[in-house]
Each structure stands twice: as C-alpha cells, then as structure tokens.
Amino acid sequence: MFQPGPVNADQFKQSFREEARELVVDLESALLELNENRNDLELVGRVFRALHTLKGSGSMFGFEELAAFAHNLETAFDQVRNGRLQVDSGLIDLTLAALDQIRAMVEENAAAPPDAAACAKILINVRQLAGLAERQGPGPRPDACASPAACLSGRTLEWLIRFAPGPDLMLNGANPLLLLHELGQLGRLSVRASMAAVPPLEELDPERCYVTWEMVLATSAGRDAIRDVFIFVEDNCELTIEPAAEIQENVPRPSAAKTTAGALEEMRAPSGGRRTYDHADSAATLRVPAAKLDQFVNLVGELVTVQARLSELAARGDDPDVAAVSEEIERLTSSLRENSMNIRMLPIRGTFEKFRRLVHDLARDLDKGVELTMEGADTELDKTVIDQLGDPLMHLIRNSMDHGIEAPALRAARGKRSTATIHLSARHSGASVLIGVSDDGGGIDAAAVRARAVEKGLVAADASLTEAEIFALIFEPGFSTAKAITDVSGRGVGMDVVRQRVESLRGSIDVASKDGQGTQVTLRLPLTLAIIDGLLVSVGGFFFVLPLASTLECIELTREEVERANGRLLANVRGELVPYIRLRQHFNIRTETPAIEQIMVVETGEGRYGFVVDQVLGNCQTVIKSLGRFYRHVQVVSGATILGNGAVALILDPERLVLDAVRGVRCSPPGGALARRAMPGRGAARCPMPT
Secondary structure (H helix, E strand, O other), X not given: OOOOOHHHHHHHHHHHHHHHHHHHHHHHHHHHHHHXXXXXXXXXXXXXXXXXXXXXXHHHOOXXXXXXXXXXXXXXXXXXXXXXXXXXXXXXXXXXXXXXXXXXXXXOOOOOOOOHHHHHHHHXXXXXXXXXXXXXXXOOOOOOXXXXXXXXXXXXXXXXXXXXXXXXXXXXXXXXXXXXXXXXXXXXXXEEEEOOOOOOHHHOOOOOOOOEEEEEEEEOOOHHHHHHHOOOOHHHEEEEEEEHHHHOOOOOOOOOOOOOHHHHHHOOOOOOOOOHHHOOOOOOOOOOOHHHHHHHHHHHHHHHHHHHHHHHHHHHOOOHHHHHHHHHHHHHHHHHHHHHHHHHEEEXXXXXXXXXXXXXXXXXXXXXXXXXXXXXXXXXXXXXXXXXXXXXXXXXXXXXXXXXXXXXXXXXXXXXXXXEEEEEEEEEEOOEEEEEEEEOOOOOOHHHHHHHHHHOOOOOOOOOOOHHXXXXXXXXXXXOOOOOOOOOOOOOOHHHHHHHHHHHOOOEEEEEEEOOOEEEEEEEEEOXXXXXXXXXXXXXXXXXXXEHHHEEEEEEEEHHHHHHOOOOOEEEEOOEEEEEEEHHHHOOOOOOOOOEEEEEEEEEOOEEEEEEEOEEXXXXXXXXXXXXHHHOOOOOEEXXXXXXXXXXXXXXXXXHHXXXXXXXXXXXXXOOOOOEOOOOOOEOOOXXXXX
C-alpha cells in the first residue's frame, strides 16, 4: 500500500500541535476539578479520554515520546476507572508534572524543552502507581475490561473488526498502519487485508488507500476502548466492531484446524447504505491561522476607510447612480465589518481556565487553601484583547494569593472559612468588557500603602488623598508593601505590568477594598481594538469621535442656559442635573463659541456625563489607528481615524475624560505649561491636536 508523502507533513504536525494544546488545557482543567471532586467518575472518564486521544494522535503524527508518556498516564487512569487505583493528591500532582513535560514536547521551539531526567522519573513513578514497574513501554492493557464481570474474571473476548479507510483518510495525514499497530497493543490481533478494491494501475491514485482490513482481536478491552483507536478517522472510514459470539451465533464456529483469520471469511457482510465518509461534510468549524485573520481584518478596515471617502464624494455630487452604488457599498461594507469582528470574538473561558493550575500550585507553595470560582466565562471579546490578558490576570491572582489571602490560622481567628476564594468574572458593559478579580482576604491596608508611598517619595507626607488615589499607588513602578521578597511577589513589578498592559489596551483599572473583607480589581477593556461604531463631532474646526455604544442622547445647550447656571457646568435633562465637560476648554481650542452648542450625554463608570461640542455630524464606522509612541501616555485619546474627506479625527475615551475632569486635569495648549495630574507622582502629557 502507499503511504502519504512528506509534502504536507509539517502542516499535519502543526495541526496536531494546535489540537494537542487544546487537549492539554482541557486535561489540566479536568485534573484540577478532579482534585476537588475525587469520586467524580465523569471527570475520570474525561481525563482518560483526553490522554487516550493524545496517545493515539501523537503516535499517528510521529510524536512517539509523547505517545509513550500519555500511554502510561492513560493506563493509570484506566485503573482509576476500574476501581483499582484511588485518586489522591500524589496522582494529581504527578499527572500535572507530566503535562508540563508533554506541553514542552508539543512545542516545536519550546523555551523550556523537555527535561529528560524529569521525564524518566515521572514515568517510573507513574508505572509504580499503575503497578507496571516491571513493564517496559506500551503494550496490551489487560486491565481495560469489556465489562465489570469480565474484569473480575479476567475473561478475554474476541472482537470481529472491519476497517475500510475513506478516500481522503491519508490526505488528512492519517497512517492506517499506525492505527493497526495501536490496535494490536490491546491484545492478540489477527489481520487479513483485502485488495479487492485496488483499481488497474492507470487508474490508481497514489494518495488514496484502497485496502480494507478484517481483523479478529482477542482482548479484555471493551468496545469503547477499541473504537477510541479510530477516534480521529471514524468520520472518514467504514468501521464495524462486533463481538464474535453475536456475529457468528447462526454460523458454525470454525474448526480448530482453521485459523482465526480464516474465520473472517464467514463473517456476515456489513449492512448496506452509505458509508460514513459518503455523507456531506458537516464540519462546524474551520481552523484559520491568526495571522491570516489579522490580515483579513486589516483589509476590512482599509475598505471601511475607502467606503467613507466614496460616501463623501457621492454626497458632494448630484449623480443618483453614484449615490445608489455608494449606499449599496456602504451596506455591504457594514455587513462585512460586523462579520469580520464576530470572527475575532472568542469566549474568555479558555483564559480563565488556565489559572486553575496557577491557583493550585500557589496554594500548595504558600500552604493556603484556595479555590477558584468563575462567572461569565462565556463572555466574548476580541482575540487580540484576550491574547494580552494573560499577564495582567496572572499578576493580580498572584498578588491576591500572597498579599490578600490570610494564612489559615488568621482566617480561623477572624471567623472565616479555612478555604479562601478567588473569583474571576466577566460581563459586557456597552462597548466594553468588565473583567473582575476578587478575593475574600484581608483587603488593602490603606494606611500601609500611604506610608510606603511617603517613604518612597511618591507623595508628600501632608498630601490629601482619597481612598481611590491611595489604592492607585499600588500600580506605581517598584511599589510594594511586602517586607520580604519571595518567589511569588515583593519586587513591585507585577502591578506595574498590570497597569501598563491595561493602558496599552485602552482600558482602565478600578480597585475597591474593605478592611478584613477582601479586594476587587475591575479591568474595563474595549470589546475590540480594530473597528468601532462612532459618533463624529466637531469643535472649532477639529474632529473627534465618541464611541457610539456609550452615547445615550444629544441635547442643545444655549447661551441663556449657560448664563442661568451661574458658571456651574450642569445641564437640566428632564429634571436631572447632568454635569458636562466642555471639550473646547479641555483641549484648549481657542475659537469662538457658537450661540447653540450640543451636549452628548454618555454613560461612564462615574455616572452620566455630557460632552459639549459645536456640531454632531453623524454616525461613522471608525477604523482605529495608533497615534504612535510619542502619544503613548495620552490616555484620553484611544487613537485616530481618517475621515472620508482625508481629515484626521481623534477617538476619545469618555471614561478617561471624565476621570481627568473629576481630578482637575486639563490638556495644555501648544507652548503652555503642562498641567499636573491630581494623582501624586504622575504628570499630565500634552494632548494631541488633529491637523
């Protein structure tokens, strides 16, 4: 028979790596759940199936070392399934250590390659646990029983198996001979190959398998264990697995002179109908490299900009045909933009699940009982945002476990549960996602934070600070209240990383803490970093964009209303006083104020606020472009976009604008002195002005 050539070998190996990464994450999550619910047979089965899949697919794609590793772990958990081995912390820790080595084996250029000595030690310990200390390498698994009765009696059953590969099986990277080799590890296997379907030489396709196999397997393994061997190719082959007794109940048993393989001649033919691989392809997902997806979204962004220019040109002219085409292109572009954004949206569950292992390991190292709970794990946000969330969340969790959560004795003295809780949450809020990390520890000692800040010269000893400003100090570079440096924290680096990463994502951080009750850190992050729906406004000939999702309404502001307010920046909106911010003054735009202005009312974390502008020009699909490193400290501006007429509009961050206004921060005019932030130790950067 022919085997697939090496042309696409790298592609298939890369596909395996991607699948294996997902399997390892799922396996790690299942193990940590099993550690908390050690009698949950469903979790045991989930672990066993993941290990079996890793073993089978690893062997199929040439990862023999990984397959051997997974095989021994699979054997141990098969004994757990059969009640011969109990789940304890030793088995869990050993399997987690093995997963670390498997993860290194999966990566092509791993930063930390597999440790040969550690691998050997882990394998020895696993074999001892599973009672396989005398066995060398993979082999038949007598402990995988067809039924509890068979397991107790050690009875071996015969299974009659017919395997007919589909036409595309080898094109997808599968090697039928490796499948037969793995099947032979379950017991005593007799095989007969049928060449009846091989066509004449001139019609033969070298990349297609024409051979079918009929086999008799004598094993104590059950039907599911046999079917698992073909788990990756079952949808692309014809497969029948039946007990010999059931198939041959009306057929005379072969005489002793006949070989077992000869008995296959008398097997009942499989029932008619379409083969599995003859059905229409029903794949629900398609794996696409992230780089291609990013390129696609960038092209959509450029298309949105060009479409805006076309709409601008159509609006200037009087040609109805051009206007009709422009409207149709605008509709199609809008639909394409929404679909491209939805493609990039992923649930945050995978990111949350990765931290189960971190909490488990830190709890063991710190000798603290901690459980991780989750809420809103199905909340979706942009893949680019998710990719950059790992480090901030890791540092927040490490900080909570080391500084926030008390030692067990202190928790008992305070009347708390011995097991502390770290809670991860996610929910949508307009055009943002709120990610929360909270604990039920001792909270932040505001007095200690202030004293440390004075000691480091971040604030003056007589400075008047609010609680929020004190809590914000923990994000300053090098700040830490720890008395000693440990492997977990104390160098004052982690929280600074959190602030920098969140700000790079155009997000904000809010800290709330109660003494003795715990701390909650909330990250407010944008749903996407590429394209948003915006509201285009102008002030003194300059253009700005406000995110449409956070905008509530627009009202007029006359000079008479301003005079009646006696200098107070408050507007009466249906009986409610809404504070507002004049963008003209905030950005020091020195032009004449029109008689009638517009107030855009937005919803922020500080409540409802208004932004006073000259004109509201309408909705726009905004492609966000970075302003560059020169403006990296300017937080009131999320980026910039190019309008249809070629002008540049700044995209404003309403949350940051309101926070700066509350703290008394204003942008400086060109050549003026820079205003100082109300937050101690931080200076206000010059605000960029569009040209």
